[in-house]
Amino acid sequence: MNYRYRRLKGTRDVLFEEVEQWHWCEDRWREVLERFGFGEIRTPIMEPTELFVRSVGAGTDIVDKEMYTFLTKGDESVTLRPEATASVVRAYLENGLARQPGTLKFYYIGPMFRHDRPQAGRLRQFHQVGVEAIGSASPVLDAEVIRTAIALFEAVDAEGLTVLLNNTGCPVCRPAYLAGLREWAAGRAGDFCATCRARIASSPLRLFDCKEPSCQALLGTYPPILAALCADCRDHHRDVRGALDDLGVRYTEDPTLVRGLDYYTRTTFEITAEEGRKQSSLCGGGRYDGLVEQCGGAPTPAVGFSLGIERTIRHLYAEPPDPQRGRQGRVDVYVCCLGTAAQRYALAHVDGLRGFCRVEVDCSGRAAKAQMRSADSRRARLVLIAGDEEIATGRFQLKNLGTGQQQAVAKDEVLATVREVLACEG
RNA sequence: GUGGAUGUAGCUCAACUGGCAGAGCCCCGGGUUGUGGUCCCGGUUGUUGUGGGUUCGAGUCCCAUCAUCCACCCCA
Numbered sequence: 001m002n003y004r005y006r007r008l009k010g011t012r013d014v015l016f017e018e019v020e021q022w023h024w025c026e027d028r029w030r031e032v033l034e035r036f037g038f039g040e041i042r043t044p045i046m047e048p049t050e051l052f053v054r055s056v057g058a059g060t061d062i063v064d065k066e067m068y069t070f071l072t073k074g075d076e077s078v079t080l081r082p083e084a085t086a087s088v089v090r091a092y093l094e095n096g097l098a099r100q101p102g103t104l105k106f107y108y109i110g111p112m113f114r115h116d117r118p119q120a121g122r123l124r125q126f127h128q129v130g131v132e133a134i135g136s137a138s139p140v141l142d143a144e145v146i147r148t149a150i151a152l153f154e155a156v157d158a159e160g161l162t163v164l165l166n167n168t169g170c171p172v173c174r175p176a177y178l179a180g181l182r183e184w185a186a187g188r189a190g191d192f193c194a195t196c197r198a199r200i201a202s203s204p205l206r207l208f209d210c211k212e213p214s215c216q217a218l219l220g221t222y223p224p225i226l227a228a229l230c231a232d233c234r235d236h237h238r239d240v241r242g243a244l245d246d247l248g249v250r251y252t253e254d255p256t257l258v259r260g261l262d263y264y265t266r267t268t269f270e271i272t273a274e275e276g277r278k279q280s281s282l283c284g285g286g287r288y289d290g291l292v293e294q295c296g297g298a299p300t301p302a303v304g305f306s307l308g309i310e311r312t313i314r315h316l317y318a319e320p321p322d323p324q325r326g327r328q329g330r331v332d333v334y335v336c337c338l339g340t341a342a343q344r345y346a347l348a349h350v351d352g353l354r355g356f357c358r359v360e361v362d363c364s365g366r367a368a369k370a371q372m373r374s375a376d377s378r379r380a381r382l383v384l385i386a387g388d389e390e391i392a393t394g395r396f397q398l399k400n401l402g403t404g405q406q407q408a409v410a411k412d413e414v415l416a417t418v419r420e421v422l423a424c425e426g
Numbered sequence: 427g428u429g430g431a432u433g434u435a436g437c438u439c440a441a442c443u444g445g446c447a448g449a450g451c452c453c454c455g456g457g458u459u460g461u462g463g464u465c466c467c468g469g470u471u472g473u474u475g476u477g478g479g480u481u482c483g484a485g486u487c488c489c490a491u492c493a494u495c496c497a498c499c500c501c502a
Contacts, residue, residue, distance in 0.1 A: 306502065
């Protein structure tokens with residue numbers, strides 16, 4: 001309506017039941033990630049702009065048109081992170097973690113920012129939970145990371161998902177392949193659609209993404225990069241698949257799967273919802289063996305993924321909870337206060353209950369009936385009632401909403417009585 | 427950046443061919459001086475997104491503008 005302030009386009013408020021859905025997922029995800037050996041890392045939400053330009057890549061949509069970039073008072077160019085991998089790599093180097101033994105495995109969870117047009121399943125501020133495993137080139141680690149992503153979906157009972165797998169080569173084989181592809185495509189540029197023509201020079205791999213039937217037909221005649229890998233990449237891909245087979249992970253090879261970030265090498269994968277809504281890609285990731293070096297570190301292989309929280313929750317629940325029908329959280333004891341003096345009286349004598357159960361003191365000043373209604377909608381098990389009469393006699397009325405029974409309880413015995421009733425109701 | 431839809435009460439939506447702006451939900455009060463879910467009665471809530479135009483008369487028709495949603499694109 002016509003309030004003074006509105007939320008920014010592409011942002012959302014999460015409240016009531018929906019917050020509970022988020023907590024439910026986050027709790028499970030943290031547990032799974034710990035079990036797979038990942039430790040949480042919390043990096044800043046803003047970073048030097050250059051970090052993302054160099055890692056995600058100038059020329060990508062994310063960098064070219066979707067970043068929240070601004071100048072600080074000190075004329076420093078700062079960007080709200082559009083993704084977290086670059087930040088984790090930066091933190092890895094800046095904290096001297098390259099000297100730590102073995103593979104470092106981090107997970108993160110938090111908001112990301114991309115300034116594109118909002119749409120179903122697409123927000124300007126959205127949230128990801130993701131993983132980065134830094135320090136090993138083993139294809140077995142790729143499989144473990146993919147298995148971790150699947151475990152995340154299993155933990156929240158997500159169904160109907162497909163794992164798409166590809167290998168986009170490495171600095172040894174990709175340049176030659178790209179050159180060949182570019183030359184081939186340039187020779188028949190007239191047969192491609194306008195966007196594809198523009199891509200031939202800049203990012204020829206993305207030609208495979210085009211949905212245009214004529215372009216697809218054309219590309220169908222050209223071998224995908226998967227068929228042109230060098231020996232090392234071919235072995236790597238074979239071993240990733242083998243390790244996935246060992247784990248019993250089902251996947252579909254998709255030679256057209258190209259991720260839109262420049263830093264990926266070799267393995268790329270995506271987990272998508274099979275049917276229904278658009279924006280069906282719930283999770284994407286892959287190997288980025290060149291990124292650490294590019295950020296100033298020693299050559300260090302790494303692999304990771306990120307999972308969209310909003311998209312995943314949307315996949316889990318057919319209908320988003322209606323905020324209008326939402327309720328504040330459940331309580332154990334609801335305290336109805338009839339008058340201001342009663343509010344003071346109740347607050348003081350109920351304080352001890354907070355040591356072992358959830359207590360709501362109603363300071364609304366509404367009629368008794370309205371307060372009882374709220375007690376019911378908060379699903380309280382017990383109601384304490386205080387009014388002038390109770391203050392005068394030093395008692396409370398204690399009503400059990402399950403049985404409907406009510407009794408007077410001396411104010412000094414409230415704590416013990418409530419504890420006893422709640423305990424025996426389990 | 428491109429295209430398509432929609433804007434009416436806090437929410438979801440009605441309102442015929444242009445003719446008194448309504449319903450359900452929610453909320454509040456009463457039925458019970460101070461007692462929940464079900465029930466009954468009553469009540470509050472509006473610059474019909476905004477600004478122009480046509481008309482005796484506009485929520486309805488026209489123009490502009492803003493906002494939101496959806497799709498392309500991209501991605502999570």
